[in-house]
Amino acid sequence: MSTSIWIVIVVIAAVLGAIAGFFLARRSMESYLKKNPPISEEMMKSMMTSMGQKPSQKRLNQMMAQMKAQQNHK
Structure with missing residues (x-):
């Protein structure tokens, strides 16, 4: 060749x-x-605590659901 x-x-x-x-x-x-996943529930809880918010379980669940919905939307 x-x-x-x-x-x-x-x-x-x-x-x-x-x-x-x-x-x-x-x-x-x-x-x-x-x-x-890049952000876990524990990481989100510590982030909210550092921003001066008291994280409730309901709010954490809502934020995690929003992140999962956004991740699946892409």
């Missing part, structure tokens, strides 16, 4: 590898974030 055919094969393989890597990394990251 000539050199130009090998160059085309290498370029096509690199492009396909980059595309496959992107989708694999994206799926992996979505799975990780679903299992380990």
